[in-house]
Each structure stands twice: as C-alpha cells, then as structure tokens.
Amino acid sequence: MCLDAVRSVLASLEGKRFKRLFLVSCGGSQALMMPGKFFVDKFAKTLFPQHYNSNEFIYLDPDSLDDSSIVILCSQEGKTPETVAAAAFARKKGATVITIAMVDNSPLQDAGGELFVKYGYYETADAIDTSYGVVYLLVSGIIDNQEGTGYFNEMVDSLHKIQPIIAEAKKRYEPKALDFAKRCKDAKVIYSLAAGTDYSQSYVMCNCYLMEMQWINAIPIHAGEFFHGPFEIIEENSPVIILLGSGDCRFLEERALKFCQKYTKELFIIDTSEFCFDGISKNYVGYMSTLILNNICRLYCKKIAVERNHPLDIRRYMHIVEY
Amino acid sequence: MCLDAVRSVLASLEGKRFKRLFLVSCGGSQALMMPGKFFVDKFAKTLFPQHYNSNEFIYLDPDSLDDSSIVILCSQEGKTPETVAAAAFARKKGATVITIAMVDNSPLQDAGGELFVKYGYYETADAIDTSYGVVYLLVSGIIDNQEGTGYFNEMVDSLHKIQPIIAEAKKRYEPKALDFAKRCKDAKVIYSLAAGTDYSQSYVMCNCYLMEMQWINAIPIHAGEFFHGPFEIIEENSPVIILLGSGDCRFLEERALKFCQKYTKELFIIDTSEFCFDGISKNYVGYMSTLILNNICRLYCKKIAVERNHPLDIRRYMHIVEY
Numbered sequence: 001m002c003l004d005a006v007r008s009v010l011a012s013l014e015g016k017r018f019k020r021l022f023l024v025s026c027g028g029s030q031a032l033m034m035p036g037k038f039f040v041d042k043f044a045k046t047l048f049p050q051h052y053n054s055n056e057f058i059y060l061d062p063d064s065l066d067d068s069s070i071v072i073l074c075s076q077e078g079k080t081p082e083t084v085a086a087a088a089f090a091r092k093k094g095a096t097v098i099t100i101a102m103v104d105n106s107p108l109q110d111a112g113g114e115l116f117v118k119y120g121y122y123e124t125a126d127a128i129d130t131s132y133g134v135v136y137l138l139v140s141g142i143i144d145n146q147e148g149t150g151y152f153n154e155m156v157d158s159l160h161k162i163q164p165i166i167a168e169a170k171k172r173y174e175p176k177a178l179d180f181a182k183r184c185k186d187a188k189v190i191y192s193l194a195a196g197t198d199y200s201q202s203y204v205m206c207n208c209y210l211m212e213m214q215w216i217n218a219i220p221i222h223a224g225e226f227f228h229g230p231f232e233i234i235e236e237n238s239p240v241i242i243l244l245g246s247g248d249c250r251f252l253e254e255r256a257l258k259f260c261q262k263y264t265k266e267l268f269i270i271d272t273s274e275f276c277f278d279g280i281s282k283n284y285v286g287y288m289s290t291l292i293l294n295n296i297c298r299l300y301c302k303k304i305a306v307e308r309n310h311p312l313d314i315r316r317y318m319h320i321v322e323y
Numbered sequence: 324m325c326l327d328a329v330r331s332v333l334a335s336l337e338g339k340r341f342k343r344l345f346l347v348s349c350g351g352s353q354a355l356m357m358p359g360k361f362f363v364d365k366f367a368k369t370l371f372p373q374h375y376n377s378n379e380f381i382y383l384d385p386d387s388l389d390d391s392s393i394v395i396l397c398s399q400e401g402k403t404p405e406t407v408a409a410a411a412f413a414r415k416k417g418a419t420v421i422t423i424a425m426v427d428n429s430p431l432q433d434a435g436g437e438l439f440v441k442y443g444y445y446e447t448a449d450a451i452d453t454s455y456g457v458v459y460l461l462v463s464g465i466i467d468n469q470e471g472t473g474y475f476n477e478m479v480d481s482l483h484k485i486q487p488i489i490a491e492a493k494k495r496y497e498p499k500a501l502d503f504a505k506r507c508k509d510a511k512v513i514y515s516l517a518a519g520t521d522y523s524q525s526y527v528m529c530n531c532y533l534m535e536m537q538w539i540n541a542i543p544i545h546a547g548e549f550f551h552g553p554f555e556i557i558e559e560n561s562p563v564i565i566l567l568g569s570g571d572c573r574f575l576e577e578r579a580l581k582f583c584q585k586y587t588k589e590l591f592i593i594d595t596s597e598f599c600f601d602g603i604s605k606n607y608v609g610y611m612s613t614l615i616l617n618n619i620c621r622l623y624c625k626k627i628a629v630e631r632n633h634p635l636d637i638r639r640y641m642h643i644v645e646y
Binding site for chain 2: 062232
C-alpha cells in the first residue's frame with residue numbers, strides 16, 4: 001500500500017541534494033522517527049539528521065534550515081497543531097517537506113503540500129505499511145538518491161521479511177505479557193531500559209503507554225546512561241522492563257541486563273535474539289528488531305490495561321481540557 | 324584560567340574545516356554538552372552536531388566519523404572508561420579529538436592527545452571556567468574558525484556578565500530551595516519539566532541529583548512532549564519542578580507551567596526572567612540562563628539532602644559493586 005506512494009515521493013526528489021534532514025513530530029510520532037534518524041546517522045555521509053519536537057523546531061529556528069533542508073513530519077490523525085505549524089514553518093523557510101499521516105486530506109497534509117504518504121493502522125498493517133516502515137523507506141531512499149547507495153531495496157526486502165517474525169513474536173510473548181500485567185498492575189513506578197534505536201520503545205512504553213494510557217509513573221532510561229546515575233534507584237522489588245534488540249547497541253542493553261539480574265527480582269526481559277533473522281541483511285537486523293519490540297511493548301500495555309481495568313483510551317486532560 | 328587553554332586549542336585548529344561535530348560523554352558530562360549542541364544547531368551553517376552517550380557512539384560507529392569530524396569528550400575525573408574508549412576510538416578513525424576534564428594527566432587526556440582543556444570545580448569556579456563554559460567557548464570558536472563569524476568573543480563577554488547574576492540567583496533562591504526540600508523530602512516521585520537547552524537541567528536534576536544522589540524516583544519530561552502523553556500522570560499532589568529559561572524555547576516551558584498551575588498544588592518554579600540580563604547580547608541570554616538553572620537545581624539538591632539526612636555522596640552501587 002505505502003510502497004507506491006513512497007516511490008512516487010522519492011521520484012520527485014531525484015536529482016536533489018540535501019544537507020540536512022529534520023525529523024519533526026510530537027509524542028509517539030516523535031519516537032517513531034528515532035530509529036530512522038539512527039539509520040541516517042549510521043549510514044549517510046552527506047546528509048545530517050536532526051530530531052526535534054515540533055514546537056522546539058519552530059522556536060529554535062535553526063539558521064541552517066533553508067532550501068538545502070528536507071523535513072519529514074508525522075501525525076497519526078494529521079491534526080497535531082504543533083506539527084501542522086512546523087510543516088508550514090519549514091515550507092516558508094524554503095525546505096522540502098514530506099508529511100505522513102494515517103488519514104488523507106488532513107491539516108498536516110494541507111500544510112505540507114504535495115509530498116505526502118498515508119500509512120496504515122499499527123494494529124493491522126504490515127510492517128512496511130506502518131509509520132515506522134514508511135520513515136525507514138523514506139530515509140533510505142533519500143540517502144540512495146544523493147549517495148548512489150542501494151539501501152532502499154534492502155530496506156523493502158527487510159521489512160517484508162520481518163513481518164512473519166513480528167506475528168510470531170506477538171504470539172510467543174502472550175504469556176510473558178500476561179505475567180508482566182499481573183505482577184505490575186499495582187506498581188507505583190516502572191523503569192524501562194534500552195539503547196540505540198530501541199530507546200525509542202522505552203520512550204513510547206513509558207511516556208505513551210504507561211504514563212498517558214495507564215497513569216502509572218514510568219521512567220525511560222538509556223541503558224548506556226544507566227550506570228552514570230539512575231542505577232542507584234534500583235532496589236530488590238523495582239520493576240524493570242529491559243529491551244534487548246539485535247542491533248549495534250545490544251551490548252549496552254546486555255550490560256544493563258546483567259546488573260538488573262543481580263539487583264532486582266522484578267525483571268521483565270524482551271529479547272529479540274530469540275527470533276531467527278535469517279535472510280535479513282546484517283545491517284538491517286537491528287532496525288527490524290526494534291519493530292518487534294514495538295509490537296511486544298504494545299502487547300504488554302494492552303494486557304496491563306485489562307488487568308487494571310483501566311481501558312487504554314481513558315484520558316483526563318488530552319482533548320478534554322484546554323492546554 | 325580556561326580561556327588561554329581554549330584559545331590555544333582553537334589556534335591549533337585554525338584553517339581546518341569540519342563537517343561533523345560529535346559531543347560524546349556519559350551522565351552529567353553528557354548533559355552538560357546539550358546546551359553547546361543546541362548552540363551549534365542554532366547558529367552553524369556548515370558544522371553538523373551530534374550528541375551521544377560514549378558507548379552508543381562506539382557501538383553505532385557512524386560511517387561519517389572520519390578525518391572531517393571533530394569530537395569533544397568530557398569526564399570530570401577523566402576516568403570514565405566508556406569515554407576514554409570513545410576518545411581512543413575517535414582518534415583511530417582519524418577524527419580531531421578535544422578532551423576536557425577537571426584534572427590534568429588523566430586517562431581521558433592520554434587517550435585524546437594534545438588538545439585538552441582543564442576546567443574548574445563547579446562549586447567554586449566562575450561560569451567561564453566550568454565545563455559548561457568551556458564547551459560553549461569551544462563550539463563558538465570552532466564555528467568562528469570555519470564560518471568567519473564572531474561568536475567566540477560574544478560568548479566570552481556573556482560568560483563574564485552572567486557570573487554575578489548566578490551568584491545573586493543562588494542567594495535569592497535559598498528560601499525557595501529550602502521550601503522545596505521540606506515539601507518534597509518524602510516524595511515518592513518528582514517530575515521536572517523544561518525545553519531546549521534547559522532540558523539538560525531537568526535531565527541532570529532527575530538522573531544525577533534525585534535518582535543517583537537521593538534515591539528518589541524522578542522523571543525528566545520535555546515540556547514540548549508533555550502534552551503528548553506524560554501530562555496525564557499529573558494529579559493534585561504531584562511535585563513538579565518547572566524550569567523557565569530565558570531562551571528560544573521559553574514559550575514551551577510557559578505553556579507547561581500554565582497547565583501545572585491549574586492541576587497540581589506542588590509546583591516548584593525556577594524562573595530566570597526574574598533576573599536582569601542587560602548587556603548580554605539577545606542571542607546568548609538563553610544559553611546563559613541555563614547556567615543559572617544549573618546552579619539553582621544543584622542548590623535544591625543540596626537542601627533536600629540535608630532535609631532527608633541523605634548525604635549527596637552516598638552510593639550503593641557506583642564504584643562499589645562490579646557492573
């Protein structure tokens with residue numbers, strides 16, 4: 001579904017060279033851009049990525065934002081006011097703007113102009129048609145366009161191959177998700193540790209799933225930063241969700257795991273090395289394993305919502321009060 | 324004290340052009356580089372900054388890290404193993420490496436080579452001689468070197484002018500720090516909100532001061548992200564420390580403030596607009612106001628340590644157990 005739309009956007013960019021890539025969004029949409037930003041960080045030699053909250057982007061107003069910049073913005077319903085404003089702001093500065101949303105004809109698409117990709121619903125869409133998939137496709141295609149590499153086709157291939165593994169992972173983690181839900185339903189605070197692209201999932205788990213949707217205090221901690229302060233908080237009964245991806249930064253996550261195995265009994269390990277990535281090119285395994293973590297974290301959240309009798313869509317402020 | 328050392332480092336870089344600036348450290352030293360990274364983000368047109376935890380930098384191993392890169396690394400005692408390894412790694416890749424530490428002849432300096440700046444102790448040094456000041460001086464000088472701008476001299480001037488304001492702020496905030504300490508000494512979790520360069524201080528406050536040094540759960544929340552999830556956690560008695568800088572992103576912090584004023588009674592506001600920045604060039608006021616926040620946050624931490632009878636230097640894991 002998305003592949004044609006992405007190809008059409010990339011075709012219209014052919015021959016253009018950009019110096020800077022700005023990935024700009026809010027909340028869960030900001031987090032889903034982190035793995036794409038890492039991909040550019042890792043592989044691009046001529047394109048420098050930056051990652052911003054939408055309002056921060058507008059108010060910082062970087063001097064380098066001009067017609068040599070490309071900006072990608074995402075909002076699920078295409079209505080997030082700050083992100084709509086950021087799209088208009090970027091166009092006014094002369095940047096090339098791509099918007100992505102789950103719906104057509106949104107304010108975001110209006111503000112961003114013709115370069116638009118509609119993505120699928122995360123619960124039902126294949127990996128390649130999710131927001132994560134679309135960002136991966138766009139950034140790999142943009143690098144290809146200006147550096148003559150072949151990342152796009154490998155990314156398409158990887159996204160196709162990860163789909164059955166995600167489906168398997170969701171099934172296999174059902175009992176573990178239920179165990180987490182039962183043991184953590186009364187937790188006062190939950191920690192989530194990860195590094196590299198996987199940190200995006202600790203961020204989503206804590207900020208969106210646990211704090212927003214469950215009103216449980218949750219602290220996302222970078223696994224590499226853990227030993228430089230936050231680990232002092234860990235006690236025997238501290239609930240820690242540790243994410244183990246299969247990418248470059250797995251070592252950092254394993255180091256945090258070893259510590260937690262010694263010092264807390266309430267450890268919840270989501271380990272993507274249990275799955276077989278045969279056929280996926282080595283450079284892409286980490287980026288794909290983050291998508292597994294994304295799906296399993298959502299499963300954990302659904303289970304704890306049932307266990308606590310606190311539906312995922314209850315809000316007390318969001319879209320209810322003025323802010 | 325630091326100015327001559329910084330000038331000497333910058334002189335040895337004259338005529339060199341870098342594409343990428345990597346700011347690489349761990350914990351508090353990572354946080355102190357955030358404001359410098361923002362300065363480059365905001366003002367540089369040819370130098371693209373990136374900010375990494377030391378181990379993440381090594382394991383990600385960006386393809387663009389080469390002899391067109393400059394890497395700045397910091398470690399207070401110059402002994403942080405990951406940062407020492409990152410300095411050696413960057414040199415091996417052909418990058419230009421600058422190290423900064425509070426002591427001479429450390430493993431970090433050995434690993435980094437000749438470009439070294441020793442900075443002063445944060446409790447007693449003037450702003451220009453602290454780690455924050457040195458990073459500001461280095462990045463503004465590096466931009467000047469390659470873009471022919473005049474940021475360095477303005478930065479020196481701003482750092483001199485902020486010093487008496489910091490001293491005044493520390494005095495003026497004594498009673499507020501004591502009030503915070505008394506009201507929060509039994510808090511189970513504390514939130515800190517800020518945006519832009521000030522977010523570095525929410526990060527330090529939560530990760531280093533409260534979690535590491537006081538074993539109190541603390542959640543740093545980006546003020547722009549607050550409304551896209553985390554604000555749902557706020558209740559009438561939620562302790563929130565809100566940092567109000569005087570820079571580009573103050574609007575984001577003020578928006579979070581307005582919400583918190585309505586929905587929690589335990590609000591602790593540190594507002595730098597109470598101070599007079601006359602004589603400091605408009606572009607620098609925000610970067611300087613973050614230094615005020617840094618000093619006041621430390622004051623809050625000292626007071627709560629006394630109130631809780633939990634000295635700041637007690638650790639149960641750091642440098643005690645193996646990890």
